Amino acid sequence: MAVVTFMSYDGDEHEAPLEEGSSLMQVATNNAIPGIDADCGGEAACGPCHVIVDPAWADKVGRSGPEEEEMLSMNPDRQPTSRLSCQVKASESWDGLTVQLPESQW
Amino acid sequence: MKIPEAVKTKVEAAIPLDRQVQGAHLYDKGRRWLTGTNGKKMFVERPIPPVEDVALADIDLSNPFLYRQGLWASYFERLRNEAPVHYQPNSPFGPFWSVTRHADIIAVDKNHEVFSAEPFIIIGEPPRFMDIAMFIAMDPPKHDVRRRAVQGVVAPKNLREMEGLIRERVRDVLDNLPVNEPFDWVSTVSIELTARMLATLLDFPFEERHKLVEWSDLATSMEQANGGPSDNDELFRGMVGMARGLSALWHDKAARLAAGEEPGFDLITMLQSDESTKDLIKRPMEFAGNLILLIVGGNDTTRNSMSGGVLALNQFPDQFEKLKANPELIPNMVSEIIRWQTPLAYMRRVAKTDTVLNGQFIRKGDKVVMWYASGNRDETVFERPDELIIDRRNARNHIAFGFGVHRCMGNRLAELQLRILWEELLPRFERIDVVGEPEYVQSNFVRGISKLMVELTPKRAG
Ligand code: HEM
Ligand code: FES
Numbered sequence: 199m200a201v202v203t204f205m206s207y208d209g210d211e212h213e214a215p216l217e218e219g220s221s222l223m224q225v226a227t228n229n230a231i232p233g234i235d236a237d238c239g240g241e242a243a244c245g246p247c248h249v250i251v252d253p254a255w256a257d258k259v260g261r262s263g264p265e266e267e268e269m270l271s272m273n274p275d276r277q278p279t280s281r282l283s284c285q286v287k288a289s290e291s292w293d294g295l296t297v298q299l300p301e302s303q304w
Numbered sequence: 305m306k307i308p309e310a311v312k313t314k315v316e317a318a319i320p321l322d323r324q325v326q327g328a329h330l331y332d333k334g335r336r337w338l339t340g341t342n343g344k345k346m347f348v349e350r351p352i353p354p355v356e357d358v359a360l361a362d363i364d365l366s367n368p369f370l371y372r373q374g375l376w377a378s379y380f381e382r383l384r385n386e387a388p389v390h391y392q393p394n395s396p397f398g399p400f401w402s403v404t405r406h407a408d409i410i411a412v413d414k415n416h417e418v419f420s421a422e423p424f425i426i427i428g429e430p431p432r433f434m435d436i437a438m439f440i441a442m443d444p445p446k447h448d449v450r451r452r453a454v455q456g457v458v459a460p461k462n463l464r465e466m467e468g469l470i471r472e473r474v475r476d477v478l479d480n481l482p483v484n485e486p487f488d489w490v491s492t493v494s495i496e497l498t499a500r501m502l503a504t505l506l507d508f509p510f511e512e513r514h515k516l517v518e519w520s521d522l523a524t525s526m527e528q529a530n531g532g533p534s535d536n537d538e539l540f541r542g543m544v545g546m547a548r549g550l551s552a553l554w555h556d557k558a559a560r561l562a563a564g565e566e567p568g569f570d571l572i573t574m575l576q577s578d579e580s581t582k583d584l585i586k587r588p589m590e591f592a593g594n595l596i597l598l599i600v601g602g603n604d605t606t607r608n609s610m611s612g613g614v615l616a617l618n619q620f621p622d623q624f625e626k627l628k629a630n631p632e633l634i635p636n637m638v639s640e641i642i643r644w645q646t647p648l649a650y651m652r653r654v655a656k657t658d659t660v661l662n663g664q665f666i667r668k669g670d671k672v673v674m675w676y677a678s679g680n681r682d683e684t685v686f687e688r689p690d691e692l693i694i695d696r697r698n699a700r701n702h703i704a705f706g707f708g709v710h711r712c713m714g715n716r717l718a719e720l721q722l723r724i725l726w727e728e729l730l731p732r733f734e735r736i737d738v739v740g741e742p743e744y745v746q747s748n749f750v751r752g753i754s755k756l757m758v759e760l761t762p763k764r765a766g
Contacts, residue, residue: 237700243414243707274459302460
């Protein structure tokens with residue numbers, strides 16, 4: 199089964215199975231990954247589902263769109279490959295993907 | 305005539321802030337004299353009928369006594385069920401739409417292209433000067449620039465620096481509370497702790513912290529804006545004091561930093577050490593707008609969450625028992641308390657184009673009010689929505705902080721302050737009993753508790 203790794207800011211790793219079509223936020227919350235909150239339920243309207251995609255994967259996973267940028271551009275922990283995980287549709291072809299969590303979620 | 309922004313800024317920069325407020329006061333006096341509204345109260349309290357006795361079209365959620373009279377929940381429920389996007393053509397504040405369902409509110413809040421926060425976010429109109437440059441009432445890109453300049457002070461990283469001082473100041477209050485005798489929780493705890501929190505945020509002179517509360521209370525009780533009880537002359541006199549106080553704060557801080565004082569984690573230090581804001585005092589309206597927004601934004605909201613939590617745990621005593629048995633529920637309970645209280649009833653928008661929302665045709669220029677207080681009781685999102693359930697699974701999905709670009713900037717600070725309060729209360733007190741009928745604020749915007757008599761039973765030593 200394809201697996202994604204969520205890496206905390208301190209380097210703790212948590213794996214979760216990638217379910218085709220679910221968002222990365224859903225994957226994280228279904229698997230009780232700490233450090234991802236989905237206050238707005240996946241509407242790109244809150245922010246604390248922020249992840250930073252491993253740059254090597256950024257092209258495959260895709261870059262943030264304009265709707266995400268509204269929230270991300272204000273975020274002090276924002277990185278070039280930042281995404282709102284609720285806006286990332288997971289693919290089973292991403293086995294081995296790693297995403298980092300920011301220092302803090304806001 | 306439209307005055308170019310640059311010219312306006314220049315003129316404003318040349319006139320000290322307090323003089324500008326005085327000018328606005330004169331203007332407002334003239335307006336009231338001309339319109340013959342001087343001295344007349346807009347609102348007199350009368351009993352509101354039960355919602356079943358009112359025609360759907362006549363429902364007016366802008367009535368500033370709905371919350372005080374305890375009828376708000378039934379009015380919201382009827383609209384959610386029968387007219388989730390509802391038009392009131394004849395309110396004292398003019399016509400407006402009410403949006404009452406959770407999902408519709410999110411749709412409006414995140415769509416600033418269609419629903420503008422300008423010129424103001426309250427149902428009515430602010431008196432002149434109070435419509436100053438606050439970014440809560442600006443759309444992107446202007447909003448983003450302004451917010452970015454100040455948000456660092458309440459960013460999680462900075463809060464970690466402030467947590468110790470906030471906790472120390474909470475402990476000091478709790479250690480000196482009367483026990484086994486009734487006292488007012490609102491003035492003794494909620495207002496006091498909020499004043500301390502705001503003073504910490506601004507590094508405002510600690511002994512004068514109550515001024516922050518006074519100013520903020522005046523600013524949020526304007527009757528034309530939200531049906532509050534405030535007197536305009538008193539308001540403007542307060543605002544002159546505020547303008548002077550905040551300018552003094554800036555200059556005093558600059559002098560102390562210049563004299564070699566260790567820079568702190570407060571807002572003024574942060575502004576003075578950033579290239580883009582180090583001369584903010586020369587843009588007095590922006591300076592005042594930013595500071596007032598932080599003070600006002602953090603004041604009633606935090607205060608009423610502190611009072612609301614005690615009230616709710618008294619109405620649902622099994623939850624207090626659950627809490628004592630599981631203190632690790634505090635963070636989730638904090639979200640649940642904020643949902644249950646919803647300190648700000650709504651934010652207002654204006655449609656920038658004709659649009660359709662949940663089947664209703666909204667015209668360009670119409671006022672659209674997002675009733676967070678209703679969205680937080682939406683039974684399709686929250687099971688048994690009227691109950692406080694401290695381990696509610698989806699408490700964080702509450703809408704009390706809004707969503708989208710204006711999502712509450714102080715949300716982490718508010719959560720931190722409430723978490724610390726409950727972490728410090730639990731080891732000290734066995735019981736916190738409400739011992740009298742609570743009193744409520746007159747407003748359609750602030751859902752406030754003005755008096756809450758309680759009696760504390762201390763934990764037995766050992
Ligand atoms: C439980 C406590 C609080 C509640 C319920 C609350 C609620 C809100 C709401 C509903 C908004 C508007 C959201 C929207 O339009 O979508 C807002 C914005 C704001 N709040 Fe809070 N607030 C709280 C505490 C605080 C604190 C402690 C501060 C700062 C010290 C603060 C500062 C602000 C600011 C600056 C904005 C404007 C943000 C923007 O326009 O970008 N709030 N708050
Ligand atoms: S869940 Fe709210 S932005 Fe992703």
